[in-house]
Amino acid sequence: MGETLRIYLQLIGAQGRAQASYRVSFWLDLAGNAIVVGADLLTVLVIYTQVPKLGGFGVAQTLVFFGLALAAFSLADLFVGNIERMKTYVRMGTLDGVLVRPLGVLPQLLAMDVGFRRLGRVAYALVIFAVSLSYADIPWTPSRVVLAVVAPLSGAVFFCAYFVATATVAFWWVESGELANALTYGGRDFTSYPITVYSGWFRKLFAFGLGFGFVAYYPGLALLGIPDPLGFPSWLGWGSVLVALIAVMVAATIWRTGVRHYRSTGS
Amino acid sequence: MRVIDVRGLRKEFTVRVRKTMLRREKRVVAAVDGVDLRVERGELLGYLGPNGAGKSTTLKMLTGVLHPTAGHVSVCGFTPVPQRIKLARRIGVVFGQRSQLWWDLPLRDSFDLLKAIYRVPGEQHAAQLKRCRDLLDLDSFMDTPVRQLSLGQRMRGELTASLLHSPEILFLDEPTIGLDVVSKQAVRGFLAELGARGDTTIVLTTHDLADIERLCSRIVVIDHGKVVHDGSIQDLHLRYGSRRRVIADFDVAFTYPVDLPGVVLESSTGTRLVFAVDEVGPLAAVLAANGSLRDLSIAEPEIEDVISRLYQTPAGQVG
Ligand SMILES: Nc1ncnc2c1ncn2[C@@H]1O[C@H](COP(=O)(O)OP(=O)(O)OP(=O)(O)O)[C@@H](O)[C@H]1O
Numbered sequence: 001m002g003e004t005l006r007i008y009l010q011l012i013g014a015q016g017r018a019q020a021s022y023r024v025s026f027w028l029d030l031a032g033n034a035i036v037v038g039a040d041l042l043t044v045l046v047i048y049t050q051v052p053k054l055g056g057f058g059v060a061q062t063l064v065f066f067g068l069a070l071a072a073f074s075l076a077d078l079f080v081g082n083i084e085r086m087k088t089y090v091r092m093g094t095l096d097g098v099l100v101r102p103l104g105v106l107p108q109l110l111a112m113d114v115g116f117r118r119l120g121r122v123a124y125a126l127v128i129f130a131v132s133l134s135y136a137d138i139p140w141t142p143s144r145v146v147l148a149v150v151a152p153l154s155g156a157v158f159f160c161a162y163f164v165a166t167a168t169v170a171f172w173w174v175e176s177g178e179l180a181n182a183l184t185y186g187g188r189d190f191t192s193y194p195i196t197v198y199s200g201w202f203r204k205l206f207a208f209g210l211g212f213g214f215v216a217y218y219p220g221l222a223l224l225g226i227p228d229p230l231g232f233p234s235w236l237g238w239g240s241v242l243v244a245l246i247a248v249m250v251a252a253t254i255w256r257t258g259v260r261h262y263r264s265t266g267s
Numbered sequence: 268m269r270v271i272d273v274r275g276l277r278k279e280f281t282v283r284v285r286k287t288m289l290r291r292e293k294r295v296v297a298a299v300d301g302v303d304l305r306v307e308r309g310e311l312l313g314y315l316g317p318n319g320a321g322k323s324t325t326l327k328m329l330t331g332v333l334h335p336t337a338g339h340v341s342v343c344g345f346t347p348v349p350q351r352i353k354l355a356r357r358i359g360v361v362f363g364q365r366s367q368l369w370w371d372l373p374l375r376d377s378f379d380l381l382k383a384i385y386r387v388p389g390e391q392h393a394a395q396l397k398r399c400r401d402l403l404d405l406d407s408f409m410d411t412p413v414r415q416l417s418l419g420q421r422m423r424g425e426l427t428a429s430l431l432h433s434p435e436i437l438f439l440d441e442p443t444i445g446l447d448v449v450s451k452q453a454v455r456g457f458l459a460e461l462g463a464r465g466d467t468t469i470v471l472t473t474h475d476l477a478d479i480e481r482l483c484s485r486i487v488v489i490d491h492g493k494v495v496h497d498g499s500i501q502d503l504h505l506r507y508g509s510r511r512r513v514i515a516d517f518d519v520a521f522t523y524p525v526d527l528p529g530v531v532l533e534s535s536t537g538t539r540l541v542f543a544v545d546e547v548g549p550l551a552a553v554l555a556a557n558g559s560l561r562d563l564s565i566a567e568p569e570i571e572d573v574i575s576r577l578y579q580t581p582a583g584q585v586g
């Protein structure tokens with residue numbers, strides 16, 4: 001086990017060295033990420049210049065959801081974001097090479113392209129989350145402190161599982177990139193706002209069916225100490241851990257089925 | 268010892284064929300259609316066939332990349348797909364068309380990473396690398412990033428990479444594709460040396476028949492996913508009745524009839540006669556007895572001819 005971990009660390013290190021030869025692009029990405037994150041943040045603030053409440057929540061509270069979602073998403077993106085290149089790996093035959101090596105397929109693919117470039121986004125996200133917590137008047141208790149650490153992590157695990165599951169479609173359907181993208185970013189945007197702004201079957205499907213309500217909304221409510229306007233109990237905030245584990249199991253099953261159906265390319 | 272045992276191997280692909288603008292039809296094509304193959308340890312096997320015959324698909328099933336639709340596969344005693352990881356430690360694979368090296372890093376780094384991935388003990392890695400460096404002349408580009416290597420240099424790197432963990436079987440899918448004459452010879456010479464040592468089994472696909480002539484004692488030819496020949500090159504010549512040629516040049520036109528068993532006059536242009544023969548001796552004696560013989564040469568049967576005749580024979584029909 002320790003040995004295997006060392007191998008992956010070595011692979012990731014090699015990837016870091018390879019990316020170091022593109023240093024300019026690293027700094028460009030860092031600046032680019034700041035702009036993207038800044039724009040998203042600005043969107044929230046602009047909305048609140050027009051309305052006092054959104055889905056029943058004030059700006060400070062919404063920023064907790066926003067920060068939590070962003071932290072979870074960018075952490076996941078750091079580790080498994082490159083899985084969105086799955087279709088390229090299939091098309092280019094990279095996967096053939098990965099399959100003839102004595103290591104797991106998924107860890108190899110992930111280690112092949114760890115997003116050091118995306119480190120900037122993680123840093124911005126954690127800062128935004130921390131600042132939002134300090135502005136939100138949280139009635140701190142020991143369990144809330146633990147939750148403030150656990151929630152972004154389990155959200156990250158949830159997004160990791162989600163990325164892997166959607167990218168797996170490429171095993172069957174090589175041109176699936178756009179769909180996977182739409183699902184990925186759609187899921188992130190959904191979690192950035194309180195789920196009370198959505199309604200009907202759409203909310204049911206995304207928040208509960210697909211589990212996005214447990215990334216930011218319920219843990220966020222538990223942190224804020226606010227009862228759920230939808231009437232669910234507050235311990236659902238801790239449900240994010242369970243939901244993340246379920247997501248991992250589902251994703252692992254989809255992934256394994258995908259690998260089994262892998263058909264390589266004709267040349 | 269039998270290292271590869273394949274029976275009734277089959278791989279189907281479902282392809283969608285566009286019928287009209289909107290309608291697409293599903294069709295199942297059998298890329299590999301009932302292949303039987305047994306390979307003993309130390310064999311150097313040439314796996315031939317026209318484009319689309321199913322060579323790469325077979326190799327992918329033997330190496331654990333693809334799941335067979337049907338049939339039994341055992342490689343080094345393992346069933347490739349479920350035992351992919353165990354198998355991977357025992358085989359080496361080179362896909363001529365794609366690289367398995369780390370594109371942005373110096374070649375040397377790829378070798379170090381492979382050492383870790385395959386957990387090769389230090390001395391074994393050093394010894395194996397040293398041998399490859401000497402035989403394949405790697406020294407001048409060990410520190411060059413792989414993306415800057417020429418195709419020939421890269422292929423030498425790929426070969427080395429596939430051998431560092433001392434695999435029992437080496438699978439090579441078109442290892443000489445796109446290489447110039449010198450690089451091809453380097454690769455062939457290296458494989459010949461490896462094969463001669465007798466402990467590595469080599470399975471190789473290629474469209475360059477010179478690779479086969481130089482390297483392979485046994486060739487398996489497939490077409491439309493079916494094996495159409497399995498044996499030595501001599502067997503193939505025998506089967507197609509291809510014979511050696513004797514080309515005789517004379518100072519003055521040679522008009523005497525030659526009537527020997529197993530000798531056929533193929534063409535005659537006055538001073539040059541071409542015969543197809545089973546045995547050269549008797550004919551040579553007759554020709555030499557004529558005082559005006561200037562030059563005599565013998566041409567081995569062309570493997571290209573035989574193979575192209577084989578490819579043109581409808582699959583399943585024995586020539
Ligand atoms: N992933 C795939 N999806 C659909 N069809 C495929 C796939 N891979 C191979 N085929 C089809 O299977 C057949 C055999 O292909 P394969 O690549 O094994 O041929 P090959 O003998 O290696 O040919 P070549 O000499 O051109 O490399 C071809 O008809 C090819 O179109």
Ligand SMILES: [Mg+2]
Binds near residue numbers: 267322323324440
């Ligand atoms: Mg091929």
